[in-house]
Amino acid sequence: IAASKDNKNLIGFEAIPTSTEDKVIVPKGYQADVLISWGDPLFKGAPAFSQKADSKAQALQFGDNNDGMTFFQITDDRGVLSINNEYTNHEYLFAHQGKEMSADDVLKSQNAHGISVVELKKVNGLWEVNLEGRLNRRITANTEMELTGPAAGDALLKTAADPKGTQVLGTFNNCANGETPWGTYLTCEENFNGLFGSKESPALDSNYTRYGLNTKGSGYDWFKHDDRFDLAKNPNEPHRHGWVVEIDPMNPNSTPKKRTALGRFKHENAALTINNDGHVVVYLGDDERGEHLYRFVSKNKYNPGNSTANRDILDEGTLYVAKFNAKDGELQGKGEWIELTFGKNGLTKENGFNSQAEVLIFARKAATQVGATTMDRPEWVAVNPKNQSVFCTLTNNKYRGVKANQPVDAVNPREKNPYGHIVRWMPSGQDHTSNNFDWDLYLIAGNPTVHEGLMGGSDNINADNMFNSPDGIGFDNAGRLWIQTDGKYSNTGDFAGMGNNQMLCGDPDSGEVRRFLTGPIACEITGLTFSPDQKTMFIGVQHPGEDLAPSHFPDGGNTIPRSSVIRITRTDGGIIGAA
Numbered sequence: 001i002a003a004s005k006d007n008k009n010l011i012g013f014e015a016i017p018t019s020t021e022d023k024v025i026v027p028k029g030y031q032a033d034v035l036i037s038w039g040d041p042l043f044k045g046a047p048a049f050s051q052k053a054d055s056k057a058q059a060l061q062f063g064d065n066n067d068g069m070t071f072f073q074i075t076d077d078r079g080v081l082s083i084n085n086e087y088t089n090h091e092y093l094f095a096h097q098g099k100e101m102s103a104d105d106v107l108k109s110q111n112a113h114g115i116s117v118v119e120l121k122k123v124n125g126l127w128e129v130n131l132e133g134r135l136n137r138r139i140t141a142n143t144e145m146e147l148t149g150p151a152a153g154d155a156l157l158k159t160a161a162d163p164k165g166t167q168v169l170g171t172f173n174n175c176a177n178g179e180t181p182w183g184t185y186l187t188c189e190e191n192f193n194g195l196f197g198s199k200e201s202p203a204l205d206s207n208y209t210r211y212g213l214n215t216k217g218s219g220y221d222w223f224k225h226d227d228r229f230d231l232a233k234n235p236n237e238p239h240r241h242g243w244v245v246e247i248d249p250m251n252p253n254s255t256p257k258k259r260t261a262l263g264r265f266k267h268e269n270a271a272l273t274i275n276n277d278g279h280v281v282v283y284l285g286d287d288e289r290g291e292h293l294y295r296f297v298s299k300n301k302y303n304p305g306n307s308t309a310n311r312d313i314l315d316e317g318t319l320y321v322a323k324f325n326a327k328d329g330e331l332q333g334k335g336e337w338i339e340l341t342f343g344k345n346g347l348t349k350e351n352g353f354n355s356q357a358e359v360l361i362f363a364r365k366a367a368t369q370v371g372a373t374t375m376d377r378p379e380w381v382a383v384n385p386k387n388q389s390v391f392c393t394l395t396n397n398k399y400r401g402v403k404a405n406q407p408v409d410a411v412n413p414r415e416k417n418p419y420g421h422i423v424r425w426m427p428s429g430q431d432h433t434s435n436n437f438d439w440d441l442y443l444i445a446g447n448p449t450v451h452e453g454l455m456g457g458s459d460n461i462n463a464d465n466m467f468n469s470p471d472g473i474g475f476d477n478a479g480r481l482w483i484q485t486d487g488k489y490s491n492t493g494d495f496a497g498m499g500n501n502q503m504l505c506g507d508p509d510s511g512e513v514r515r516f517l518t519g520p521i522a523c524e525i526t527g528l529t530f531s532p533d534q535k536t537m538f539i540g541v542q543h544p545g546e547d548l549a550p551s552h553f554p555d556g557g558n559t560i561p562r563s564s565v566i567r568i569t570r571t572d573g574g575i576i577g578a579a
C-alpha cells in the first residue's frame, strides 16, 4: 500500500521519552488535565468519591476503568461525552479487596460497569463536566435494553425472566466503541464471560467453552449473589451478552439496543464508515488469541437527510469474516471477506447451524467453519479518512506458533508475538463493500535495543519510539494515526527501555511514529476522541496501579489510584498533533 503523498509536516510536536513516573506526561506546549475519575459524582448532589460508597452511591457516580469514548458536540459551549466503564478492580473498589463479597457489593460492582454519559460545558475555553446537565446518565449491568436484529427472539436468547428473548438487562465489559453519523454511540461488549459462573456443575458444551465461559468465572462472584449470572440457573443469559450496543446519548430515557446483526464475540470496537455508495460498513475485532476480524455491510443505505431513517439500519445486513492470503515469502498479500450467512459457505444444518440466529449467536464457530484466519488478538480497527485504508492492532499472542490452529503465517509472522503489530488493508477500488483487499503490515512493534530481526520491530521502530502491545487506535481529521498501548510495563528484559504504557502518533504514509504521551504506573492508555475543532483530545488512563502496583494517580499522597479521563489541550490553542 504505497504512500499516497508526501506530507512531512503531518506530525508537529516534539517527541517525549519513555517514563516510569506516576503521572501523565505530554509534549512541550501541551497540557493534560484530569476531567473525571472513577467515583466522582455524575449528578448534582451525588456523593463525593469514597471507597466506602455503597451500590446506590456508585450508581450516581462515574463508573470504573474508563475505556472507549466519543465526544458529541451540541453547541459551541455544550457537548456530551459517552464513555465506557469496562470493568472494575475489586482490589480498589472495596476495602476488603473483593474477598468478602456481599449482595450489595455485587450490586456496587455491577453499577461500576457500563457506560457513563457525561455532559460537558465550555468554561474559559476548556471543556468541563457539568453536573447539572440533563443528559448525564449511568447505564449499568442492570439497565433495561432491547435485543434487535436477526437473532432477537430466538429460542437461544429466551430466559425465564424474558420469555420473548427481546429484553435484556445491562451491558458490561464495554471495551471500545464507535459512533455513527446519525448521532448515536456504539459500545462493544468484550470479556462478558468472566462475570458468569455457577454454584452447581452444569456441563458446558462448545457453545460455552468457545466463549471462555466456565463455572468458576474470573473472580467477580456475581453469580454467587445474582442468579442471572449462574450458568446452571440461566443457561441462555450469556448468549444475551457479547454484542454491539447502540445508545442515543441525546435522550437519557432512550432504551439501548443490542444489534445482533453485528455478531456475538468479544467485541473490541466498532469502526463505522459510510461507503462511497452509502452502505454502512462496520469493522469489528474479536480480541482473543486466535480469534478473528469481521466486517458488517448494511442492507440499506445511509440517509444523510433523515436521521430517523437510519435509526435501525444496523439491524439488517451481512456479516463477513477475514481471510488473509500471503504473497510467497512476503509480509503482505491479498485477502477476502467470507460471508457468514446461514446456508452458505458450509453454514448448514449438517455442520451444526440451524438458522441465521445461530450463525450470529455463535459467530466464532461460524468463522472457524468458513476457514477464517486466526489472528493475534484483533483489538481496535480504524479507517483512514484520507484514503479509505483500514488499520487493525494485533496486540500480542503467546499462542502463535504454539497452538495448532495458530501457525505462524504472513499476517501473524512471529512466534509467541510478545510485542504486537498493526495490519493495514486497502479495500479493492477503495470500496468497503468489496470482498477483496490488499494488505500489508504498517508496523511491527519490537525492541531493537534487545533483539535483531523481526523481534526488533519494523523499520519505523527505533530506540526512541519503541513500545509494545498496540491496542487503541484512531485517526484525527488530518489523518494522523493515534496509537495507544496496553502492554508490559516491567521496563526490563524484552521490555527494557519501554517504560509505562503510552500513546504515540503515526504518519500512515511515511510510517513515522512519535511518542506523544506517557501514563502513570501500571496503567493502560485507552480511549480517544476529539472535539470537532480538533483542539481538545480526550484520552483514558485505565487501571493505574493494577494488581496493587504502587500508583496514587491522580490524587497523589496515599490515595488509592483511580481510572480517569484526561483532557489534552495546547497552551497556544492549536490543533492537537499538528505543527
Ligand code: FEO
Binding pocket: 086, 175, 176, 190, 268, 287, 379
Ligand atoms: Fe478491553 Fe481488548 O481490550
Ligand code: CA
Binding pocket: 067, 086, 486, 524, 526, 542
Ligand atoms: Ca482495557
Ligand code: CA
Binding pocket: 175, 176, 268, 379, 471, 472, 486, 526
Ligand atoms: Ca483494548
Ligand code: CA
Binding pocket: 379, 395, 471, 486
Ligand atoms: Ca489490550
